Amino acid sequence: MQTVEKRSRQIVGKLAAQAAARELLPSGLWFHDDIRNNFYYASYLYAAASDPDIRVRFDREGAKETATAVLERVLELQDRREGSETYGHWPLGLGDEPERAEPNTLPVELMGSLMLYFVERCGESLSQKLRKAFEEALKAVYDSRFYDRPLKEYGHHEAKYTAAKLLFGAFYDDQPLLEDGRRSLKDLLEYVQNRGMHEYGSQPWFWHWVQAFTCVRLLLDDPEITDDLNRMLDLLWRERSLHYIGGAWAGPHARGLAVDAPRDRNAAFDYLQYGDFRLPPELVRAEYAGFLYYEAPEDARIAAIDRLVPTEVKKKILKPQPNGSDRELHSYTYLTDAYAAGGMWEQSEEFDNEQHRWDITFPLSYELGNAVNQAYFIHPGKGYAEGDLRHESPYAKILPDRSVVMAMYPVPEGEDPTIVGVLPKGEWIREERALFGQVGGAYLAVYLRNEYELEETEDRLNVRSTGSHGAVVIEAASVEEAESLDADDLEGFAVLMRDRTPSFAPDGRSVSYRSLHSRRLELILAETGEAEAKINGKAAEFSDYVR
Structure with missing residues (x-):
């Protein structure tokens, strides 16, 4: 160095x-x-x-x-x-x-x-x-x-x-x-x-x-x-x-x-x-x-x-509000040497509607030119323009846990429910409602509730998924993690992950998934419009989040 x-x-x-x-x-x-x-x-x-x-x-x-x-x-x-x-x-x-x-x-x-x-x-x-x-x-x-x-x-x-x-x-x-x-x-x-x-x-x-x-x-x-x-x-x-x-x-x-x-x-x-x-x-x-x-x-x-040992970063953030009070936000990030995953549990009104809720992040690499190094989806909101995925609506409900991010988009009737996403360049296997890819030293499984359209450009894959009650589950794994599960290449990873397809409820009000870490994840939309996140059958808690 x-x-x-x-x-x-x-x-x-x-x-x-x-x-x-x-x-x-x-x-x-x-x-x-x-x-x-x-x-x-x-x-x-x-x-x-x-x-x-x-x-x-x-x-x-x-x-x-x-x-x-x-x-x-x-x-x-x-x-x-x-x-x-x-x-x-x-x-x-x-x-x-x-x-x-x-x-x-x-x-x-x-x-x-x-x-x-x-x-x-x-x-x-x-x-x-x-x-x-x-x-x-x-x-x-x-x-x-x-x-x-x-x-x-x-x-x-x-x-x-x-x-x-x-x-x-x-x-x-x-x-x-x-x-x-x-x-x-x-x-x-x-x-x-x-x-x-x-x-x-x-x-x-x-x-x-x-x-x-x-x-x-x-x-x-x-x-x-x-x-x-x-x-x-x-x-x-x-x-x-x-x-x-x-x-x-x-x-x-x-x-x-x-x-x-x-x-x-x-x-x-x-x-x-x-x-x-x-x-x-x-x-x-x-x-x-x-x-x-x-x-x-x-x-x-x-x-x-040194990210050889995965790290969880759980941050509690006090966000000042216009009325002088504070709102408590909770940021979760899981980092390895091959990828990081995480997001902010709560949607927050930030300047110019620029809150970036969640993504899977990969280390910078120039083997693929100037290709993007983040994978995420949004429901477009105020300020959104084609190709600029920095402005999303307030409707997303998420559950970040280790190598996984689950997201539901309960968009009100009368609004376009289409969600848009971006994936890095790499080697990809495309299926009707899923994509499996390798990006550098990591694999990525992307599951969508609805069918999608894919456009490949010079630096990224643009994904567009239409249909009501949009939802997505993404899980990343390092090459070494996949090998420990007998997946020696991308095709082997796809075979492994096909058997783990999430369960999207027919009414669009819940999704459940068992991660590669053997953790049972559930995201459930209540009648009130709020979402309940469960990990191994228990409601997610923030008692161990620190400032």
């Missing part, structure tokens, strides 16, 4: 190459959809061009000039209008005319702190013009007081505000601001220690937590603040390690982007920390992953990489 330093240079070099290969737009920028990408790519291009230990295939001086020009262009778009409510901010989407784009509150949250880091890292080699431009921009960020907000939601926005208070308080010797940041850090740390993270599995925003506090950790040397930062970062990486499998993020997600599902593509942070999988051919949403490194606790890293 490569050292952290080599992995860091590899990420920096790869992203610099991606930047160098892009043509600048007439505006002098690479991107108009998100101004932050221009800053990130230019940072990588400048850093790679300046580091003789990073092998590049572009002209170093020319690259530095390009990066410098892009950085200057980004800084020029900051709002410097005296008295403006968005003073010190940048626009987010730039449209056709960047100069006319309206300032947005989001870019400065993280980019402001990372600009401080860039100046500290590369400041001595910057041109006088660019360094002066950064000084003016950072002073405007400090004067904007965007971070001057109390803790209220205890989410990723406030994590970034807290980091900014600490960084800009120290950078400008603003002791009241620094003390405010110190208090915010302690309060935020206490909150997540005692209550857990209600932004469960939200990858892009989880990485904002990590980047913000790692940035502070690398730039500040106050012993008390450093101690709390270590505690916070240890907590974050322990949380990440609990759901880690070969570059992928197993388990349910409160929110996600298209780069998160049905394929884990946001892999740069994991690659730098764990390094147990091949770096993807192209990196997306890497932000400052190549620059910011904090070593996770050794026991957490070892546990994340």
